[in-house]
Amino acid sequence: MVKLYLVRHGIAAEREEYTEDALRPLTSEGKQKTKQVAQQLFKLGLRFDLILTSPLVRARQTADILKAIGLSSQLEESTHLTPEGDIYSWLTWWEEWHQDVNSLALVGHEPNLGEWTEILVWGEAKGNLVVKKAGVIGVQLPKDGSPVGRSLLFWLTPPKFLL
Amino acid sequence: MVKLYLVRHGIAAEREEYTEDALRPLTSEGKQKTKQVAQQLFKLGLRFDLILTSPLVRARQTADILKAIGLSSQLEESTHLTPEGDIYSWLTWWEEWHQDVNSLALVGHEPNLGEWTEILVWGEAKGNLVVKKAGVIGVQLPKDGSPVGRSLLFWLTPPKFLL
Numbered sequence: 094m095v096k097l098y099l100v101r102h103g104i105a106a107e108r109e110e111y112t113e114d115a116l117r118p119l120t121s122e123g124k125q126k127t128k129q130v131a132q133q134l135f136k137l138g139l140r141f142d143l144i145l146t147s148p149l150v151r152a153r154q155t156a157d158i159l160k161a162i163g164l165s166s167q168l169e170e171s172t173h174l175t176p177e178g179d180i181y182s183w184l185t186w187w188e189e190w191h192q193d194v195n196s197l198a199l200v201g202h203e204p205n206l207g208e209w210t211e212i213l214v215w216g217e218a219k220g221n222l223v224v225k226k227a228g229v230i231g232v233q234l235p236k237d238g239s240p241v242g243r244s245l246l247f248w249l250t251p252p253k254f255l256l
Numbered sequence: 257m258v259k260l261y262l263v264r265h266g267i268a269a270e271r272e273e274y275t276e277d278a279l280r281p282l283t284s285e286g287k288q289k290t291k292q293v294a295q296q297l298f299k300l301g302l303r304f305d306l307i308l309t310s311p312l313v314r315a316r317q318t319a320d321i322l323k324a325i326g327l328s329s330q331l332e333e334s335t336h337l338t339p340e341g342d343i344y345s346w347l348t349w350w351e352e353w354h355q356d357v358n359s360l361a362l363v364g365h366e367p368n369l370g371e372w373t374e375i376l377v378w379g380e381a382k383g384n385l386v387v388k389k390a391g392v393i394g395v396q397l398p399k400d401g402s403p404v405g406r407s408l409l410f411w412l413t414p415p416k417f418l419l
Contacts, residue, residue, distance in 0.1 A: 137417055214384045221377045223396070223410035233386070247386035249412040254300055 096196040097213075097244075098141065099206040099230040100159065103127035105151035115149045123226070126252055127155050130227045131162040133255045139196070141165040146200035147174035155227070156200040165198065174201040180209045184240070206230060210249075216242030225251040259359040260376075260407075261304065262369040262393040263322065266290035268314035278312045286389070289415055290318050293390045294325040296418045302359070304328035309363035310337035318390070319363040328361065337364040343372045347403070369393060373412075379405030388414040 104123030111117045119127065141164055146156035148170040160168045173183035178201070199206070208218035210230050224230065231248030234240040267286030274280045282290065304327055309319035311333040323331045336346035341364070362369070371381035373393050387393065394411030397403040 211378075215374075215378050215382055219378060219405070221406075221408050223408050242382070243384075245384050245386050246412060247414065248417060249409060250417070251410065254411060254413070254418075 094236055095194055095234045097232045097234055098139065098196065098198040099210060099224075099232070100130075100155065100198055100200045101203055101206055101224050101226055101228050102147075102149075102151040102155040102200060103130075103158075103227040105226075118150050119154045123151075124154070124158065126256075127158045127227045128162070129256050130229070130252050131159050131164060134159070134229070135162050135164055139164060141167075141196050141198040142194045143167040143169065144198045144200060145169055145171045145174060147176075147178070147202060148172065149175060149202070152200050152202065156198075159198065159200070174199060174205075176202045176205060178205065180205075180212055183209075187240075210246065212242075213240050213244040214242070214246045222249065223251070224249075225253075227252040229255070257399055258357055258397045260395045260397055261302065261359065261361040262373060262387075262395070263293075263318065263361055263363045264366055264369055264387050264389055264391050265310075265312075265314040265318040265363060266293075266321075266390040268389075281313050282317045286314075287317070287321065290321045290390045291325070293392070293415050293418055294322050294327060297322070297392070298325050298327055302327060304330075304359050304361040305357045306330040306332065307361045307363060308332055308334045308337060310339075310341070310365060311335065312338060312365070315363050315365065319361075322361065322363070337362060337368075339365045339368065341368065343368075343375055346372075350403075373409065375405075376403050376407040377405070377409045385412065386414070387412075388416075390415040392418070 103119045105117045144156050144165045146152050203224050207222035207224040211218040228251045233245040235243050266282045268280045307319050307328045309315050366387050370385035370387040374381040391414045396408040398406050
């Protein structure tokens with residue numbers, strides 16, 4: 094049984110301030126709240142074999158904070174997790190990679206993370222999950238076979254219920 | 257926007273010890289954990305206009321604890337929330353009742369609470385939510401029209417991530 098934790102990036106600078114969306118960093122409030130969330134996850138005993146993150150600055154900074162707090166020693170960027178990424182290309186990666194792994198964190202964007210969760214748990218995305226910035230989702234993937242529509246949702250929390 | 261909180265009863269005595277399932281009470285561990293969850297909900301600022309509970313002893317005791325902590329001043333029993341209850345009969349009650357209400361807690365049983373949530377959020381139950389004893393679900397219902405397949409899931413937590 095593999096546990097997948099989907100973490101949305103923290104509060105980032107406004108779009109108007111940056112010509113390139115990919116370069117928007119976390120605000121100081123975003124960094125602070127993300128750090129508090131990471132500390133709480135650590136305190137709850139969570140550890141990840143790997144953190145896979147969108148390479149966009151606001152996501153990468155979020156993933157760096159998770160790693161710095163001690164949630165994982167492994168961090169990789171993946172284009173599957175950009176706003177343009179799709180779950181089926183990620184699943185191809187997953188199927189090759191998931192041997193010998195117990196827990197994996199994905200750091201990325203909305204609406205992707207909520208929709209991926211819906212696809213894993215119910216087989217299709219309706220956009221009916223509320224995933225706040227620095228919010229966390231927990232999904233249990235089956236050990237064998239496709240996880241699409243066969244995974245279990247065990248956690249969904251906004252940061253305010255975690256702090 | 258109405259917020260619905262579904263709370264599963266705490267840890268109860270084993271079936272073997274009671275001739276009637278309806279009479280099984282919370283164990284002392286169950287009472288203690290439920291109290292901790294209730295205190296945490298209070299600390300997070302949650303208040304309910306009404307707690308509606310299954311009349312079965314383990315649910316009623318759970319609801320009594322929520323009320324005693326100060327989460328609501330109103331508590332009612334409802335047969336809709338027994339293990340035999342179904343969401344559509346509850347929805348009839350809901351449609352007549354939900355005027356002027358901001359937040360409502362339902363205390364009941366599995367698999368009902370998880371399935372009701374799936375029906376509200378995705379329109380059908382697949383049994384893919386993990387709802388632990390004394391676990392909490394948060395669903396946002398639309399102000400108008402049927403909530404079936406049109407509600408938003410904003411929270412799902414096992415007690416261990418809340419304590």
